[in-house]
Amino acid sequence: MPTLHFRSFLLLLAAVSIAFISILLPFYPAIFWGGVLAVIFRPLYRRLLRAVGGNSPSLAAFLTVLCITLIVILPMLFIAGALANEVAGLYTRINSGQLNLGVYYEQIVGALPPSVHGWLDSFGVGDLLSIREKLSTGALQASQFLAKQAVNIGQNTFQFVVGLGIMLYLLFFLLRDGAAIVPKLKRLIPLEDSHRHGLFQKFATVVRATVKGNIVIAATQGLLGGLMFAFLGIQGSLFWGVMMAFLSLLPAVGASLIWVPVAIYFLVTGALWEGVVLILFGVLVIGLLDNLLRPILVGKDTKLPDYVVLISTLGGLSVFGLNGFVIGPLFAALFIACWDLFPDAVAQHQQGLRDIRPTESPDSPPERLPR
Structure with missing residues (x-):
């Protein structure tokens, strides 16, 4: 295809792609x-x-x-x-x-x-x-x-x-x-086969880990926390359970932002057994649930560092709304995966340049014709 025709085709492809994406944005x-x-x-x-x-x-x-x-x-x-x-x-x-x-x-x-x-x-x-x-x-x-x-x-x-x-x-x-869509999508990515397979595998792994692992863990913590609040006679137990489930998506802090202040209120106001029960339940059940379920549902090899999950989740929520708790860690995982592939890509590129060598050095003297 001539250069002008190819550039015109790329321009047309970009225009129709932007138009199609703008149509899909509301959904x-x-x-x-x-x-x-x-x-x-x-x-x-x-x-x-x-x-x-x-x-x-x-x-x-x-x-x-x-x-x-x-x-x-x-x-x-x-x-x-x-x-x-x-x-x-x-x-x-x-x-x-x-x-x-x-x-x-x-x-x-x-x-x-x-x-x-x-x-x-x-x-x-x-x-x-x-x-x-x-x-x-x-x-x-x-x-x-x-x-x-x-x-x-x-x-x-x-x-x-x-x-x-x-x-x-x-x-x-x-x-x-x-099964037919994924190979077509892979063909559209101008990368090596191993790199394309690695990125798609990372995408699927992070999606399963984030949703299957984090949501199931958060829902379980919220359910147990809400049931304990209802058992202790706290009004709005469903609301507080949902809040604990939502906060459980954030590592390090999680549901403790809800049940710790309530336990402190119980202790200082004289409701000792309620406070002790809530603290024991929060530490031994809600707190340890993440350590028990995450290796089973997510796996150690797919777990992002907690600080990356925290920052990417908060950033995703601020940019994409509720969908950001999946999009944020997904982009973070793809970012790390791409930079992990970067040294191999550079090495392959340099090897390709070494393989494409001129048969004769430009500085060598010209070949003499026989007399």
Whole structure:
């Protein structure tokens, strides 16, 4: 192909690609999660395909989508509906003054010995009136934000249903035709076969590790924490359980940001057995759950460093919203994988340059013709 024709084709390819991506952008969460679920449930699809005889990929894909709907989507919709009702009740209690974090803080500080008050004053947290107002204002603003998000979800029900339908529709074809789609995608990447295989393998591994591992661990910690809160008679146990599950996605801190302050409140206000039970449960059950389940669900070889997971998760959430808890670690893992491949790529490039040598050095004298 002549150079002008090739450049014109590249320009046309870039233009239609940008136009097509701009069309898909409004539905990128549905497309993204369709791909993620296809990667995660690919083993289930293969088992179902073998169960139906291996000759009906459409039936196996349909059964896989049905299983995903029953065990993932419907429970999440039920929890989301119950959580919206609980958030509305929480907002009502905070707005009416029935729930006041400032009062709880004042009760905690008031139960501490006088020597601790001076230590709190040195850190600027001893002004009860100021701290109480800040906590009350912060709790009210947070409840208003959550209530607003619940209202927005209710108002965008049609868009949510459309996105859910697109995700399930795309998921069906990704499961059924994934074996043919992946090789075509690999051909589009101008890299060595080993590098392309490594990047695709890293992508699938990180997606499975992030979603299968982190979400299952976070959901288990949130479930157990919410049940313990309900057992101790704490109002809004579902809401606090969801908050613990969400915070469990962040390494190092996790669910302790929720249950530790509650345990301290129990101890300093005289509810000793509640505080001791919550501390023991948080340390021995919630805290150790990550160490027990992560090697089983994720594996040691696929685990990113905790500081990378923390930074990439927070950055992904700030840039991509809720989808960022998967996109952030995914980009971080691909970044590390690409830089791991960089020395090999440079070495192969240099070897290729050495192999392409002129047969005669430019500085050598010209060959003499025979007389």
